[in-house]
Amino acid sequence: MIKRIYPANDKVLNFKFVQNDVDFIVEEQPIKFSSYGNFLILKIKKQNCDTWELIDRLSKFLGVYSSDIGYAGLKDKRATTIQYISIPKKYQKEIKNFKSKKIEILDSFLHNKKLNIGDLKGNRFKINLHELELEELFCIEKLLKFVSKNGFPNYFGYQRFGRDVKENLEKAQDLLFGDAIIKDRKVAKMLLSAYQSTFFNAWLVERLKLDNSGFKLLNGDIFYDIKNEKLFTPNSINEKIIVDFKEKLITPTGLLPGRDVFKAKDDALKIEQKYDDSEISEKGYRREAIVFPEILSCKYDKANKSCSLDFILPKGSYATVLIELLANRNFG
Numbered sequence: 260m261i262k263r264i265y266p267a268n269d270k271v272l273n274f275k276f277v278q279n280d281v282d283f284i285v286e287e288q289p290i291k292f293s294s295y296g297n298f299l300i301l302k303i304k305k306q307n308c309d310t311w312e313l314i315d316r317l318s319k320f321l322g323v324y325s326s327d328i329g330y331a332g333l334k335d336k337r338a339t340t341i342q343y344i345s346i347p348k349k350y351q352k353e354i355k356n357f358k359s360k361k362i363e364i365l366d367s368f369l370h371n372k373k374l375n376i377g378d379l380k381g382n383r384f385k386i387n388l389h390e391l392e393l394e395e396l397f398c399i400e401k402l403l404k405f406v407s408k409n410g411f412p413n414y415f416g417y418q419r420f421g422r423d424v425k426e427n428l429e430k431a432q433d434l435l436f437g438d439a440i441i442k443d444r445k446v447a448k449m450l451l452s453a454y455q456s457t458f459f460n461a462w463l464v465e466r467l468k469l470d471n472s473g474f475k476l477l478n479g480d481i482f483y484d485i486k487n488e489k490l491f492t493p494n495s496i497n498e499k500i501i502v503d504f505k506e507k508l509i510t511p512t513g514l515l516p517g518r519d520v521f522k523a524k525d526d527a528l529k530i531e532q533k534y535d536d537s538e539i540s541e542k543g544y545r546r547e548a549i550v551f552p553e554i555l556s557c558k559y560d561k562a563n564k565s566c567s568l569d570f571i572l573p574k575g576s577y578a579t580v581l582i583e584l585l586a587n588r589n590f591g
Contacts, residue, residue: 268587274391278337280306282387286341288380296371298345308361309336329374345374384578388566410549415456416577417591455515462534479525482509517543550576
């Protein structure tokens with residue numbers, strides 16, 4: 260497993276962080292729904308229940324294929340989460356009878372499309388840190404100001420790789436290049452995605468080592484236009500690119516190797532090609548190297564030595580990675 264490094268922090272903090280339904284709360288920030296159409300969007304609150312379990316329970320209750328149920332993003336099991344899913348409108352009456360101790364339907368809306376991965380603006384997190392000394396709080400507040408201004412490394416978090424990282428990556432390699440066959444498509448996709456993610460994380464570590472104060476931009480980098488959600492490659496790293504990056508309008512991207520994906524050029528390519536694998540037949544894509552959080556609050560309970568963080572992250576980024584940066588240590 261690649262050690263995720265955080266150059267912005269030179270001090271290890273020893274606070275306690277545990278994922279559970281009290282200390283880890285996530286709420287999807289949804290897209291705007293059309294208020295008409297053939298799909299019913301359900302706003303769902305669940306505890307200690309991941310997205311796959313939610314879909315499985317709903318598909319069995321409604322008697323539909325799991326593929327008939329749409330979702331915008333996958334959510335952790337060890338948490339309280341609010342997320343949006345879509346079902347065909349014709350089940351509007353039946354779903355009112357659904358009951359579960361873990362799952363509560365908070366609201367519903369009509370929409371003209373089935374939800375797909377990425378159909379969300381971001382995620383809001385409310386996370387509690389425990390056994391936090393007052394002097395550590397000052398470090399955290401300083402780091403939160405830094406990442407709010409400069410962003411933080413968009414690593415794939417430890418959840419991406421499963422409990423047995425080495426075994427899962429070996430299975431993925433056997434599936435890609437050996438004779439292994441996995442009938443469960445969901446499991447196969449998870450393993451292949453984890454394998455691709457190791458390349459991105461390793462690349463990001465090397466790029467961060469180029470500059471201890473931040474992310475050094477290189478000629479040939481492929482950027483993501485955040486507002487317009489488009490990739491582009493400038494002719495060179497000019498003043499406008501530097502300013503736009505500082506203004507959080509654009510961000511450089513890294514490669515998840517595979518087919519049909521743009522590759523970096525020039526200086527950026529020299530590093531990127533070390534973390535490419537042309538034999539991967541899965542679709543590749545590019546991922547933002549740096550993401551910009553919106554820090555809403557940081558509240559300290561002196562009596563209990565606990566800290567409550569409230570922040571919003573762009574879709575696809577990991578709250579645990581931000582917590583790792585604050586602690587300057589890997590959790591998994």
